[in-house]
Amino acid sequence: MQKVFERPKGLTDAEFSYCAGCLHSTTHRLIAEVMDELDIIHQTVGVCPVGCAVFMYEYMSCDIIEASHGRAPSVATGVKRMLPDRVVWSYQGDGDLASIGTAEIVHAAGRGENISVIFINNTTYGMTGGQMAPTTLIGQKTTTCPTGRDPHVNGYPIRVCEMLATLDGPSYIERVAPTSPAGLVKTKKAIKHAFQNQIDGKGFSLVEVLSNCPTNWRMTPIESFKWIDEKMSEVFPVGVFVDR
DSSP states (O other), rough: OOOOOOOOTOSOOOOSSSSHHHHHHHHHHHHHHHHEEEOOGGGGGEEEOSSSTTTTTGGGGGGGEOOTTTTTHOOOOOOHHHTSSSSEEEEEHHHHIIITHHHHHHHHHHHHHEEEEEEEEOOOETTOEEEEEEEEETOOBBBBBBOBHHHHHHHHOOOEEETTTTTTSOSEEEOOSSSSHHHHHHHHHHHHHHHHHTTOOOOEEEEEEOOHHHHHHHHHHHHHHIIIIIIIIIHHHOEEEEOO
């Protein structure tokens, strides 16, 4: 019998620890498929974050370094500068990248570092109990804003792609939403483009993935996909912001 679907070589046999329906696992698979297709597993170094993806080193077949909170772009910068022949990617959630790591991502993008960044935006601190994140929507309820985010008290959501797109350093920035088959195809294409940009020496690339957190959003996975498409996409529109 012909095998038509199998585990990518870029993934180990370890079981994911993510909540049911969470798009972290889907994004991990897409990264693994891209490494397979580009045949770069043995020349790739990943940098995983603090947060829900803290155990990412268990799941990927490439070399992985664990970075402290918010520092993944700085660690990736160091690795790439010391080993310029390696393909270096970092992976962060919104609490990690858009809060304590804001300076690191802004300056890595501003310098045009030749790395690829995968940014998972699920509008909450998923691992630590669902607190308000920099990307939490106005009116969205979290454990630290139980009546909903109030801009007069909590400020406004930070749009990372739009902010970084004002800089001259980035070569490619795109926001995607893998909530449908078409969205999955676009997400994989964006990740592959970010990796290929680095291989071609074009500089800094970032792919923001609109993700979900069914547990802390208190939704089913299907409800969470609908919320991404109907609510998140209004504030964080998908599309290409930079490609040069």
